[in-house]
Amino acid sequence: MPKHGAAVLTIDLDAVAANWLALRARHPSGPVAAVMKADAYGLGAARVAPRLLAEGCRHVFVAHLSEALVLRPIVPEGVLLAVLNGVTEGSEQAFLDHGVVPVLNDPGQVARWSAAAVRAGRRLPALLHVDTGMNRLGLAAAEVRRLAEDPAPLAALDLLYVMTHFVSSEVADDPLNATQAARLAEARAMLPPAPASLANSSGVFLGALGASDLARPGAALYGINPRPGTPNPLTCTVSLDAPVLQVRDTAAGDTVGYNATWRANRPSRIATVAAGYADGYLRSLSGRGIAYSRGRPVPMAGRVSMDLLTFDVTDLPDIAPGMSLRLIGPECPPDSVAERAGTNGYEVLTSLGARYARVYAPVRPLG
Template sequence: MPDTIGIEANPYHKLADVGCETSRSTMIVDLSAIEANYRKCQALAPHSACGAVVKADAYGLGAARVAPFLAYLGCAHFFVTDVAEGIALRDVLPSSAKIYMLHGAMPGTELAAEQHNLLPILNSREQLEAWLRHCRLRNRALPAGIHVDTGLSRLGFPIDELHTIAENKGGLSELPVVLFMSQLACAEWRNEISLQQLNRFRRLSHLFPNASLSLSNSAGLFAGCEFHFDLIRSGGGIFGFSTADDPDFKPAQVVRLRTQIIQCRKLEHGEAIGYLRSYTVKKRMRVATAAIGYADGFPRTLGNRGHVFICGSRAPIVGFVSMDLITIDVTNLPESWTLPGTVVDLICPEQTVGDLASAAKMLSDELTTGIGQRCRRLYVSS
């Protein structure tokens, strides 16, 4: 289990209190909330294994810390994008953990996949043939997964092509297929499209009698138990992103994002703030400058329209979001709340990931994956 640090009861302490004195901004990841969400996902599909999608550095939360914690909780199935992500994850997971590469084995990566015990999800005839060539070269029948496209039109074997390969014994008989999967196009809705995909997937599943079957991501948990099959691929649900309006699943908040005030100044009527003087002061005001910007992944679209929280009180962003800084109207806050070093909360109980993402016209995982490494990750447990 990863080492963690607890946050004191007062949520408005300065960053230095949690060891962030050299950090410009900090993403706080609550492992207790991850555990609660993982348990909820398991409970919603009690007859299925709950796998974890940890691609894109666990949606920006830090796969090197999050994945071992999920393994500690009993998770045995992990999904990444490619060989590079798989190798990084293999270094921190138990040897028994299964790591699936959703992009398959790209040309030239087959040996690395074998050496690091990674399972490619084969998406095309070309990938299948390349993997079989590698197996023959190594004189080993190496396991893999098969992805069929049932209606998303993105990755995966076309249904007709998969049927043809199976009927012609086009190498599939040589391959230990450990996972057969597809991806729902509209997992949030139990609609005709999802039901069509379900029926197509069912009709094809007999081709792989020894494989585990997987159709649902986090949102697919709520489409009905017939969508669950053997393995759920949960990502956003584990990380606290709302995946549906289902009353049975209210995810615990995993992520907090905070920075600190660098300087506070008084401005007079008629003065302007920031590049292109995009905000003109209408009456005397106090403005705090805080240490986060679009170089950290904070959305530029929130200039002159987003807001933050200081000591639990809402404060609007005024002026454009620049590379390293935002400016905040703190006129209505006590001066003692706006001293240099004071915490500015951007994602917090008052403003969740979903709230901030919605204000920026983004998806929650789009927001968190965009928060760069200049922003420190701090792992806590309540």
């Protein structure tokens, strides 16, 4: 049984590095960044970052300034460390003090960072985000036109990239992909010259349509399939193994778990394992989850509870306390778990809990 009875989450840094290298090979038009927001999608940014930096990654993106400050001691000054959510009021000095670069998402952020540059007496680096259809962050078309007519706020800035974000790049034939690429080109033509950043994880697989000066994959680095409905071209990076705490015999007609949602239709053996929704094993997997024992599927019996899961191991008589059942891994990758849970692999990974015993695979250079 794992130490202290905790489920073991194994993160394969070799697989993360291999995925980054595979994405880089698919994007010959420019470098490939690593998006490490949400603690590298739940895998641990402090461990993922050094590995990817060792492989040659020179662009790191996070969502919040707080995430960048955690990584700053790990990411050297020569590597771009950028914050996707931009520079909020009052945060300018922290960006300056730590050499963090904001993505500017609206005229207010442009003005705020420009003013900080004037105060600092030097041009400050930034990325400019143009909205081309997502309608979340980014300058709207009218705001880009106004900035083109009065580019003074940009004079104090060193524009590293003009970027946008695909809406549905995982759907290769969605015409919106080409529309967005064209809108980005139109915006760049109105703005001071700067390289472009376009492709996210799925965008890397759009070929020439997703080509730009910098790709920004996130989930694909961690093994999420960037091409749903087709075989995953990338490698699963995590395995989650939960210890069996108890195995009990139940009679036909007995129920298991809260609200008696599962009833045995034969004499059955039920294994209870140490994981639950408090650990990020989603409650929507109740009655739908599947674990594996040495490659053999084991169906869930009943609901996901906070700390415990129950599985019907009747057909696997060798299962006993002290063994483990696999909840996530190559046999049941995050995308497969997500499909059963009615969500996506992103949520499965970013929900991984803090109670797991985390193990990182040996680090060896691949490049």
